[in-house]
Amino acid sequence: MPPEVGLVQEEIRRRNLGTLLRHVHLDGSLSRAALAERMGLNRSTIMALTAELTAAGLVREEPPADTGRAGRPSLVVRPESNRLYVLAFDVAVDRLVAARVALGGIMLEREEAVRPRAGADLDRVVDVLARFGRRLYHSAPPGSVCVGIGASYCGMIRPGDGVVRFGPDMGWVDQAFGPELSRRLGLGLPVPVGNEAHLGALAEQQRGAGIGLGNLIYLHGDVGVGGGIIVGGKLLDGEGGYGCELGHMVVNPYNGRPCGCGSHGCLEAEVGERALLDAAGRPAEEWGRDAIRAVVDDADRGDPAAQEALRRIGDWLGIGVANLINLFNPAMVIFGGMLRDMYPGAAAQVRARIAANVLPVARERVRLRTSALGDDATLVGAAELGFRRLLADPLGVLARTHP
Amino acid sequence: MPPEVGLVQEEIRRRNLGTLLRHVHLDGSLSRAALAERMGLNRSTIMALTAELTAAGLVREEPPADTGRAGRPSLVVRPESNRLYVLAFDVAVDRLVAARVALGGIMLEREEAVRPRAGADLDRVVDVLARFGRRLYHSAPPGSVCVGIGASYCGMIRPGDGVVRFGPDMGWVDQAFGPELSRRLGLGLPVPVGNEAHLGALAEQQRGAGIGLGNLIYLHGDVGVGGGIIVGGKLLDGEGGYGCELGHMVVNPYNGRPCGCGSHGCLEAEVGERALLDAAGRPAEEWGRDAIRAVVDDADRGDPAAQEALRRIGDWLGIGVANLINLFNPAMVIFGGMLRDMYPGAAAQVRARIAANVLPVARERVRLRTSALGDDATLVGAAELGFRRLLADPLGVLARTHP
Numbered sequence: 062m063p064p065e066v067g068l069v070q071e072e073i074r075r076r077n078l079g080t081l082l083r084h085v086h087l088d089g090s091l092s093r094a095a096l097a098e099r100m101g102l103n104r105s106t107i108m109a110l111t112a113e114l115t116a117a118g119l120v121r122e123e124p125p126a127d128t129g130r131a132g133r134p135s136l137v138v139r140p141e142s143n144r145l146y147v148l149a150f151d152v153a154v155d156r157l158v159a160a161r162v163a164l165g166g167i168m169l170e171r172e173e174a175v176r177p178r179a180g181a182d183l184d185r186v187v188d189v190l191a192r193f194g195r196r197l198y199h200s201a202p203p204g205s206v207c208v209g210i211g212a213s214y215c216g217m218i219r220p221g222d223g224v225v226r227f228g229p230d231m232g233w234v235d236q237a238f239g240p241e242l243s244r245r246l247g248l249g250l251p252v253p254v255g256n257e258a259h260l261g262a263l264a265e266q267q268r269g270a271g272i273g274l275g276n277l278i279y280l281h282g283d284v285g286v287g288g289g290i291i292v293g294g295k296l297l298d299g300e301g302g303y304g305c306e307l308g309h310m311v312v313n314p315y316n317g318r319p320c321g322c323g324s325h326g327c328l329e330a331e332v333g334e335r336a337l338l339d340a341a342g343r344p345a346e347e348w349g350r351d352a353i354r355a356v357v358d359d360a361d362r363g364d365p366a367a368q369e370a371l372r373r374i375g376d377w378l379g380i381g382v383a384n385l386i387n388l389f390n391p392a393m394v395i396f397g398g399m400l401r402d403m404y405p406g407a408a409a410q411v412r413a414r415i416a417a418n419v420l421p422v423a424r425e426r427v428r429l430r431t432s433a434l435g436d437d438a439t440l441v442g443a444a445e446l447g448f449r450r451l452l453a454d455p456l457g458v459l460a461r462t463h464p
Numbered sequence: 465m466p467p468e469v470g471l472v473q474e475e476i477r478r479r480n481l482g483t484l485l486r487h488v489h490l491d492g493s494l495s496r497a498a499l500a501e502r503m504g505l506n507r508s509t510i511m512a513l514t515a516e517l518t519a520a521g522l523v524r525e526e527p528p529a530d531t532g533r534a535g536r537p538s539l540v541v542r543p544e545s546n547r548l549y550v551l552a553f554d555v556a557v558d559r560l561v562a563a564r565v566a567l568g569g570i571m572l573e574r575e576e577a578v579r580p581r582a583g584a585d586l587d588r589v590v591d592v593l594a595r596f597g598r599r600l601y602h603s604a605p606p607g608s609v610c611v612g613i614g615a616s617y618c619g620m621i622r623p624g625d626g627v628v629r630f631g632p633d634m635g636w637v638d639q640a641f642g643p644e645l646s647r648r649l650g651l652g653l654p655v656p657v658g659n660e661a662h663l664g665a666l667a668e669q670q671r672g673a674g675i676g677l678g679n680l681i682y683l684h685g686d687v688g689v690g691g692g693i694i695v696g697g698k699l700l701d702g703e704g705g706y707g708c709e710l711g712h713m714v715v716n717p718y719n720g721r722p723c724g725c726g727s728h729g730c731l732e733a734e735v736g737e738r739a740l741l742d743a744a745g746r747p748a749e750e751w752g753r754d755a756i757r758a759v760v761d762d763a764d765r766g767d768p769a770a771q772e773a774l775r776r777i778g779d780w781l782g783i784g785v786a787n788l789i790n791l792f793n794p795a796m797v798i799f800g801g802m803l804r805d806m807y808p809g810a811a812a813q814v815r816a817r818i819a820a821n822v823l824p825v826a827r828e829r830v831r832l833r834t835s836a837l838g839d840d841a842t843l844v845g846a847a848e849l850g851f852r853r854l855l856a857d858p859l860g861v862l863a864r865t866h867p
Contacts (some may be wrong), residue, residue: 390702
């Protein structure tokens with residue numbers, strides 16, 4: 062059954078309010094005329110919807126910046142950024158981050174801690190994040206309203222309930238991360254959790270390199286390689302929510318490096334952190350973001366071993382990316398996380414593999430980019446996850462939320 | 465903008481009529497109660513919709529088969545299969561097929577010709593198909609109405625206009641196959657064209673092994689290997705409609721067999737027709753469906769070389785399938801075309817690769833199946849393509865169509 066069948070008037074109004082608020086939230090400011098055009102509604106309907114959102118303190122209307130033209134300028138609608146915010150959390154392989162993010166996507170304040178690479182138990186991680194969260198909550202100006210929470214995690218998440226199915230880096234299996242963080246924050250709000258690469262993909266599509274694209278692939282490098290794949294405007298989830306595992310695509314079946322998953326020759330085994338450091342001849346004691354950046358810097362300074370290491374990584378990365386382009390015919394492939402640093406030195410090999418292996422019709426139009434949001438892609442994605450409830454039913458959520 | 469915004473009453477009614485007809489078309493017969501439940505509408509609305517479709521001659525209502533229970537049985541709604549039909553065409557690597565297919569999906573009549581493997585130009589192919597089509601059209605009983613046409617083609621199709629971008633097997637580049645077939649048939653109906661593996665995937669999802677599944681992968685083997693991937697209930701098309709090219713996923717980057725695309729080690733180079741025949745030591749003069757089946761039969765009879773050949777194919781096939789499961793987390797993988805014959809002898813290797821390479825959460829629930837529609841999967845898909853217009857707007861299409 063198409064979703065629109067049997068929709069009642071009230072439901073249509075609620076969705077229209079959410080859609081209008083989403084446009085304003087993502088664009089920052091939009092004229093009523095632009096909103097009318099995007100939503101396919103007439104201007105009097107837009108005026109009525111805007112009036113409701115204004116009365117609820119979600120948006121405000123302002124004269125636009127001087128247009129230089131004569132006549133009365135049409136008002137623009139902006140998000141009420143001084144009042145409404147979400148808490149966003151990011152559990153990455155090397156750090157714990159929390160931020161207060163305003164409606165409109167403005168990062169207001171943040172707290173960050175380095176995380177040791179070795180395992181950390183649920184209790185310790187939630188402890189740090191809850192402390193950050195409470196501090197951010199209490200530092201918000203009087204009258205501010207926290208309308209949601211979202212978290213990004215570097216592992217596999219069970220859809221719907223914020224449970225970490227598998228966190229390879231921390232050794233977590235079936236840990237109730239979202240529910241536990243929600244309980245410790247004590248704000249009466251749920252904590253939806255998303256995989257970092259999934260959220261990074263959505264963030265790049267909403268606010269980054271791929272704004273508005275319906276088909277894009279985001280590769281997130283850290284210890285391994287995660288993926289977020291957007292198909293027809295939606296994140297690919299598959300039957301159980303466990304799709305997008307492009308890091309475990311086998312690219313080197315017979316001489317492959319061992320992978321953390323127990324197999325050999327997976328993309329992440331061939332292009333992950335350790336693969337690059339080994340290729341560059343770095344000792345096993347060096348690891349992490351700084352070690353990767355050191356190789357990249359050496360290559361930039363002309364060091365042949367570092368350059369060759371990036372080229373080797375680029376060849377495997379190119380095979381993986383070519384396969385993905387043949388499968389998904391995306392408009393863009395985005396390299397994020399540590400792959401953002403590694404990509405420039407590997408780009409020639411990636412492009413050569415695409416030229417050799419991708420069918421011309423899919424190759425013609427694809428663009429390759431590094432993440433526009435940089436290290437914050439996953440945190441921005443977590444914030445957007447936090448805004449989801451509000452944007453689905455702005456007035457309803459606001460009525461149920463207390464400052 | 466969500467699609468439901470601003471939908472007017474008339475549009476809702478049209479969609480409801482199409483949705484009801486689609487359910488009856490795919491299920492064969494459904495009670496009013498079942499229709500009400502599936503569509504989320506009350507029974508009086510279902511009664512009104514059914515009455516409209518009955519008056520237009522699209523469905524009829526009948527008493528159900530004896531239920532053995534007392535009381536007046538509820539009527540069932542069936543498609544009016546004796547009156548409405550589509551013409552379906554299939555241009556496969558080894559044959560040309562045409563069929564008259566009734567509403568409800570019943571194959572009424574068919575015409576088939578063996579096609580020589582060597583190139584055939586547009587003119588010759590359309591000539592044969594148009595002759596078949598006209599013969600089927602004229603043999604329909606008086607009062608029959610042809611409501612649409614659909615065609616399947618073994619190559620890349622430009623979405624929307626039925627132009628073959630690339631037909632590797634026939635050497636076609638940018639040939640206006642759909643428009644030309646439409647012109648020669650002279651029925652005043654367009655001929656939408658789909659790639660054979662895409663249509664096979666949809667057919668298996670609508671009437672075959674994967675009925676109702678929202679996430680499935682269909683692999684179609686002939687000379688090469690094509691794919692149809694259904695994500696969230698819809699065929700993956702990507703930015704230009706050229707996704708799903710799983711046959712050109714590189715699985716053997718350094719010792720790979722040459723592929724028709726110009727690259728090496730593509731999945732279709734490693735598991736296609738020639739790979740199997742070479743592995744089984746068959747001479748270059750043997751090819752096609754019969755040659756494949758001879759190897760499979762030999763393996764069934766215990767011939768070690770034939771068995772080993774299928775196992776070798778199975779290993780490469782397993783790598784490809786494992787990659788696809790990691791990427792798509794599908795509920796089912798379906799092997800069609802010649803892979804349907806090859807799969808049973810290769811299944812152990814495929815399963816072993818899945819066990820080694822797929823992450824447990826995605827591996828747990830995936831089912832592997834051979835095509836339930838067999839050699840007709842692509843033809844059934846072409847017929848469904850032909851029904852698409854009618855199911856989008858039953859009364860409108862009927863009003864514009866003359867018997």
